[in-house]
Amino acid sequence: MKLKKLMASLNEFLDADRKTQFKEINSIRKVLKELKKKERKLKGELQKLSAKQEEEKDELQIKLDVIYAQRKKGLERVKELKKELQKN
Amino acid sequence: MLKRFTLPLVLLLLGYALWASSDFMGIAAGVALFMFGMLCLEEGFKTFTGGTLETLLRKSTDRLWKSLTFGMLSTTAMQSSSLVSLITVSFVSAEMITLAAGIGIIMGANIGTTTGAWLIAGLGLKVDIAAYAMPGLIFGMVLIMQKSKALKGFGNLLLGFAFLFLGIHYMKEGFDAFQGNFDLSAYALPGFLGLVVYTLIGMLITVIMQSSHASLLIIITALSAGQVNYENALALAIGANLGSTVTIILGAFASNLGGKRLAASHVLFNVLTATVAIAFIGQLAWLVDRGAFLLGIGDQDYLLKLALFHSLFNVLGVCLLAPFVKPLSNLLVTRITYQKKSAEVPQYLYPEALETPETAVNAVRKEVKHLFDNAYGLLAHGVSLKRSVIDSKASLSEEVKYTRKIFPVDVDDYYEEKIKSLHSDIVDFIAKAQAGESTQSASEDLYILRQASRNLVEAVKGMKHLHKNLSRHGLSGNPAIRERYDLIRLQLARLLRELRQLLQANPEDVTALSLDALRVSLEKSSRQLIDDLDEMIRHRRIEARVATSIMNDESYVSDISRNLIDAVHTLLLPKLEDNSDQLTLDRQEIRQLVDDEAKETGVEP
Numbered sequence: 001m002k003l004k005k006l007m008a009s010l011n012e013f014l015d016a017d018r019k020t021q022f023k024e025i026n027s028i029r030k031v032l033k034e035l036k037k038k039e040r041k042l043k044g045e046l047q048k049l050s051a052k053q054e055e056e057k058d059e060l061q062i063k064l065d066v067i068y069a070q071r072k073k074g075l076e077r078v079k080e081l082k083k084e085l086q087k088n
Numbered sequence: 089m090l091k092r093f094t095l096p097l098v099l100l101l102l103g104y105a106l107w108a109s110s111d112f113m114g115i116a117a118g119v120a121l122f123m124f125g126m127l128c129l130e131e132g133f134k135t136f137t138g139g140t141l142e143t144l145l146r147k148s149t150d151r152l153w154k155s156l157t158f159g160m161l162s163t164t165a166m167q168s169s170s171l172v173s174l175i176t177v178s179f180v181s182a183e184m185i186t187l188a189a190g191i192g193i194i195m196g197a198n199i200g201t202t203t204g205a206w207l208i209a210g211l212g213l214k215v216d217i218a219a220y221a222m223p224g225l226i227f228g229m230v231l232i233m234q235k236s237k238a239l240k241g242f243g244n245l246l247l248g249f250a251f252l253f254l255g256i257h258y259m260k261e262g263f264d265a266f267q268g269n270f271d272l273s274a275y276a277l278p279g280f281l282g283l284v285v286y287t288l289i290g291m292l293i294t295v296i297m298q299s300s301h302a303s304l305l306i307i308i309t310a311l312s313a314g315q316v317n318y319e320n321a322l323a324l325a326i327g328a329n330l331g332s333t334v335t336i337i338l339g340a341f342a343s344n345l346g347g348k349r350l351a352a353s354h355v356l357f358n359v360l361t362a363t364v365a366i367a368f369i370g371q372l373a374w375l376v377d378r379g380a381f382l383l384g385i386g387d388q389d390y391l392l393k394l395a396l397f398h399s400l401f402n403v404l405g406v407c408l409l410a411p412f413v414k415p416l417s418n419l420l421v422t423r424i425t426y427q428k429k430s431a432e433v434p435q436y437l438y439p440e441a442l443e444t445p446e447t448a449v450n451a452v453r454k455e456v457k458h459l460f461d462n463a464y465g466l467l468a469h470g471v472s473l474k475r476s477v478i479d480s481k482a483s484l485s486e487e488v489k490y491t492r493k494i495f496p497v498d499v500d501d502y503y504e505e506k507i508k509s510l511h512s513d514i515v516d517f518i519a520k521a522q523a524g525e526s527t528q529s530a531s532e533d534l535y536i537l538r539q540a541s542r543n544l545v546e547a548v549k550g551m552k553h554l555h556k557n558l559s560r561h562g563l564s565g566n567p568a569i570r571e572r573y574d575l576i577r578l579q580l581a582r583l584l585r586e587l588r589q590l591l592q593a594n595p596e597d598v599t600a601l602s603l604d605a606l607r608v609s610l611e612k613s614s615r616q617l618i619d620d621l622d623e624m625i626r627h628r629r630i631e632a633r634v635a636t637s638i639m640n641d642e643s644y645v646s647d648i649s650r651n652l653i654d655a656v657h658t659l660l661l662p663k664l665e666d667n668s669d670q671l672t673l674d675r676q677e678i679r680q681l682v683d684d685e686a687k688e689t690g691v692e693p
Contacts, residue, residue, distance in 0.1 A: 028670065028671070035601070035671075059609070062608050062609050065685065066681065067601070069604075069673055070601050070604065073671050073673070073677070074671045077671075
């Protein structure tokens with residue numbers, strides 16, 4: 001009886017962990033979606049700029065590069081979390 | 089109430105006087121033309137201010153004899169000691185020159201102003217000076233209509249001198265005619281009483297006309313017309329010198345500590361000179377007689393003798409004070425110091441806010457935002473841009489490029505008044521909040537908010553150092569140096585605009601991730617600046633000494649920027665999504681990003 005109880009609580013604990021991991025994946029995906037939206041918007045703005053507006057172009061390019069790096073980081077984190085989930 | 093009626097009353101009295109006496113009209117028109125000429129001169133000289141003038145100024149005031157000569161020559165050229173004094177106040181306020189150099193210039197200006205007396209006494213009343221004014225008016229007007237700023241400035245100078253000459257001519261005619269109708273000399277007062285009364289009258293005339301030059305002109309013309317006697321004219325000249333301090337006192341009201349110290353030195357100098365002149369008037373008159381004899385000035389030529397007296401007593405003042413310039417400067421620095429007037433009052437830190445941990449956190453967050461606004465104002469002025477310009481959509485690079493003046497900001501004053509006191513209140517309030525009942529999350533929030541407040545204080549401290557060099561090199565005549573400082577100012581101005589926009593944006597549009605782009609931008613411009621500097625030193629476009637100043641300033645800008653970004657990050661926290669913070673780039677990743685971009689553009693990282 002004692003062992004059964006112990007197993008049940010262990011299962012609950014692992015499930016809780018899975019729950020938070022799922023929650024985290026979803027939350028990161030949401031942020032990634034937002035970032036993708038922002039990336040599209042910035043790309044649109046970049047195309048509208050004339051060749052003369054070099055400074056503005058540079059600024060937008062930096063923002064795009066940063067968003068790219070942040071999305072890459074986010075995707076890697078999602079992959080990691082998924083791997084952990086599979087292991088469990 | 090009184091102020092509202094002063095101008096109409098003065099205009100009414102003037103109108104009546106002009107209607108009643110055509111001679112008075114001539115004198116008044118002369119004074120008006122003379123003063124208008126001075127305005128034109130001021131306008132003309134303003135055109136030539138900028139990088140070159142500043143460089144020239146610094147180099148020509150690093151020794152006492154140099155600053156004395158500078159004050160003397162510039163006042164002789166501009167024919168206005170008030171103008172030179174006021175400009176010097178602004179230079180000292182902007183920390184472009186030291187207080188000691190400023191005192192030297194003011195002393196020199198007092199000697200330089202005596203050339204005006206020689207000019208008026210020697211030339212003005214003997215030669216038909218109006219004849220010289222005519223070509224000046226014509227050429228000046230032609231030049232003023234040109235597009236080139238330099239030509240316009242030159243035109244203003246010509247017009248200025250022409251109007252000065254014309255003013256002298258009209259006043260002379262007015263006094264000549266006046267003499268026939270009315271005899272002021274009947275009111276001549278002999279002895280010590282006369283000396284004091286006429287000194288006060290001279291002072292009053294100068295205060296009203298805001299120009300010791302114009303007063304001297306009136307004194308000399310009145311003396312030549314026999315309206316005042318020689319002894320009283322000497323007292324009037326002493327009074328004119330004293331009166332000129334009022335202009336600089338008025339100018340100092342609008343300036344910072346440096347300006348106030350300089351104004352105090354001017355008052356001290358003029359009062360001391362006047363006291364000595366009044367006390368030793370007999371000896372001075374004897375000295376003038378001896379000097380006049382040596383210079384071949386006739387015994388009855390009171391005009392030139394007055395000019396000589398004016399020069400002598402000003403030179404005497406300089407001789408008396410010149411050995412004490414350094415101690416005087418030190419004394420003024422220790423005596424006239426910052427006085428806590430209206431320390432910034434916190435807007436949100438009420439005792440009621442301490443009731444719950446949440447309200448305490450909220451109040452502190454709002455107060456830190458208030459502190460950010462104060463720091464923002466100072467930093468914007470620190471890079472010589474108005475807040476409204478940074479808040480607008482105007483091109484910042486254009487604004488920076490066309491800056492003609494580095495704002496004289498007293499960072500120490502501002503720091504004491506608007507930053508330090510508020511920071512202390514925030515720290516005190518947080519301590520009280522933590523002493524009461526608090527949750528763990530509230531304690532953590534308060535901890536990072538205190539850090540944000542500290543970041544803002546550090547950012548302002550960085551501006552203290554940066555502003556000194558900006559005042560020195562910001563508008564440098566060397567285009568390479570000016571370009572570097574323009575970049576530094578632009579970098580900070582852009583950051584301020586971005587941070588402001590982030591704080592005002594809708595919560596949905598904001599993520600902590602937006603700050604990463606600013607961090608990358610900062611790293612990139614910082615590297616670019618250092619690379620450019622290395623190249624400039626290699627090609628000897630700038631001296632290594634200046635390059636190190638720029639490097640230091642770059643480091644101040646990086647510190648200021650980093651502190652501001654960190655503070656804004658904290659202020660944005662409640663707006664942020666829970667997990668977006670996970671995706672923010674760390675220092676290593678930011679560097680990697682800049683390296684990658686440098687490789688792409690073919691620049692060695």
